[in-house]
Amino acid sequence: MKYQVYARHNFNKIPAYGRLSHTEIQAIKIISEVLPFKTNNYVVNELIDWDNHQDDPMFILNFPQQSMLQPAQFRTLSEMVERNVSKIDLAEYVNELRLTLNPHPAGQLEHNVPTLKGEKLTGIQHKYRETMLFFPSQGQTCHAYCTFCFRWPQFTGLNELKFAMRQPGLVVSYLKENPAISDILFTGGDPMVMKASVLEKYFEAILDADLPQLKSIRIGTKSLSFWPYRYLTDPDSDHMLELFRRVSDRGIHLAFMAHFNHHRELETDAVREAVSRIRSTGAQIRTQSPLLRHINDDPQVWSTMWRTQVDMGMIPYYMFVARDTGAQSYFGVTLEQSHQIFNEAYKQVSGICRTVRGPSMSAGPGKVRIVGITELHGEKVFNLEFLQGRNPDWVGQPFFAAFDPEAQWLDDLVPAFGESEFFFEKEYNKLLKVDTLPGHMLTTDNKQYA
Numbered sequence: 001m002k003y004q005v006y007a008r009h010n011f012n013k014i015p016a017y018g019r020l021s022h023t024e025i026q027a028i029k030i031i032s033e034v035l036p037f038k039t040n041n042y043v044v045n046e047l048i049d050w051d052n053h054q055d056d057p058m059f060i061l062n063f064p065q066q067s068m069l070q071p072a073q074f075r076t077l078s079e080m081v082e083r084n085v086s087k088i089d090l091a092e093y094v095n096e097l098r099l100t101l102n103p104h105p106a107g108q109l110e111h112n113v114p115t116l117k118g119e120k121l122t123g124i125q126h127k128y129r130e131t132m133l134f135f136p137s138q139g140q141t142c143h144a145y146c147t148f149c150f151r152w153p154q155f156t157g158l159n160e161l162k163f164a165m166r167q168p169g170l171v172v173s174y175l176k177e178n179p180a181i182s183d184i185l186f187t188g189g190d191p192m193v194m195k196a197s198v199l200e201k202y203f204e205a206i207l208d209a210d211l212p213q214l215k216s217i218r219i220g221t222k223s224l225s226f227w228p229y230r231y232l233t234d235p236d237s238d239h240m241l242e243l244f245r246r247v248s249d250r251g252i253h254l255a256f257m258a259h260f261n262h263h264r265e266l267e268t269d270a271v272r273e274a275v276s277r278i279r280s281t282g283a284q285i286r287t288q289s290p291l292l293r294h295i296n297d298d299p300q301v302w303s304t305m306w307r308t309q310v311d312m313g314m315i316p317y318y319m320f321v322a323r324d325t326g327a328q329s330y331f332g333v334t335l336e337q338s339h340q341i342f343n344e345a346y347k348q349v350s351g352i353c354r355t356v357r358g359p360s361m362s363a364g365p366g367k368v369r370i371v372g373i374t375e376l377h378g379e380k381v382f383n384l385e386f387l388q389g390r391n392p393d394w395v396g397q398p399f400f401a402a403f404d405p406e407a408q409w410l411d412d413l414v415p416a417f418g419e420s421e422f423f424f425e426k427e428y429n430k431l432l433k434v435d436t437l438p439g440h441m442l443t444t445d446n447k448q449y450a
Contacts, residue, residue, distance in 0.1 A: 031064030248282030319358030
């Protein structure tokens with residue numbers, strides 16, 4: 001299959017375009033002024049059920065919906081488009097609107113970007129001691145865009161909101177300066193949009209650098225879901241697989257962090273063959289997804305997805321809570337519902353599927369898991385714990401928040417039992433202040449990574 005993109009400028013070329021109502025077409029045009037829209041022929045032809053597209057999870061996952069903006073925002077933007085206002089005025093309003101959508105949640109722009117010898121490394125994030133995120137500039141797009149994407153600013157015209165870097169030498173230098181880093185995660189966008197020859201240069205620089213602390217290279221990717229032909233028939237698919245094999249043969253664990261949001265994405269012959277080919281290189285595939293209203297807010301969807309993934313040789317890894325950014329008002333599920341859905345799905349699968357962790361919030365202080373909802377000392381509470389923390393000492397420590405049936409994120413919660421703050425808050429706030437001091441360099445000497 002030859003890759004064919006459909007976006008705002010040409011989605012009228014989609015074979016099923018005639019099935020879209022005028023209202024749906026207008027919504028796609030208006031919402032895509034703000035949030036990125038891009039799909040492709042594989043998604044359109046093989047994943048979407050066009051006989052029931054209004055409720056189809058794959059359609060909602062790719063095509064903007066009117067309710068992804070607040071009614072007043074949608075109305076104002078529609079009126080501006082109808083009045084044919086100048087491009088400058090339209091862009092100004094769109095950018096203002098984007099900034100109201102929390103484009104960089106959890107302080108990832110302000111507090112996760114390190115420096116090296118006085119230079120800010122805008123293509124790196126380093127939040128947790130052992131793991132460094134790298135955003136290669138050639139991988140800052142995807143084969144198709146998810147409408148819920150928490151990294152949607154990467155695909156807009158706001159360059160100041162983007163993470164990207166193309167200097168492998170800086171990556172190696174930062175790794176050498178931070179010997180506690182054992183895992184590097186290639187992310188984006190999607191690194192798998194890069195040609196194998198480009199990714200090879202990054203991999204070779206890392207492999208040739210003699211970094212004894214480096215144990216794992218991870219690749220965060222949606223390609224198995226949105227373009228499995230990347231590993232089957234693309235011109236350099238064999239070269240890409242050979243590159244994976246080279247990493248594994250060097251004794252470094254290659255982990256595919258594959259994003260699957262619904263079991264429909266696991267059902268085509270192409271994805272099954274692609275998974276098999278990747279696993280044959282020695283790479284392991286771990287799977288993750290946020291919990292999303294309108295797409296997978298059903299325990300049966302999750303239990304089916306986990307069982308199918310295990311049957312295909314993949315490892316269920318994370319269920320995330322939808323981040324507080326972009327169209328969260330459309331996709332968000334309450335923490336109470338998140339816990340109930342996870343628990344019910346977890347009970348339906350055998351132990352071999354229970355490698356999955358969640359529901360987890362990737363919040364400013366770290367990854368916080370909802371362990372349960374219980375009653376202690378006469379008070380109904382959320383039982384929470386850190387799976388990852390800016391201070392690793394926080395990991396595994398239980399803490400409690402007052403139950404709130406409307407809460408959708410950590411910031412919506414307050415401490416239980418009349419406490420004034422959570423156990424980590426004082427230190428967390430101190431870390432954030434240290435981050436912003438002039439000339440401060442985040443290193444392994446900082447408690448944040450120590």
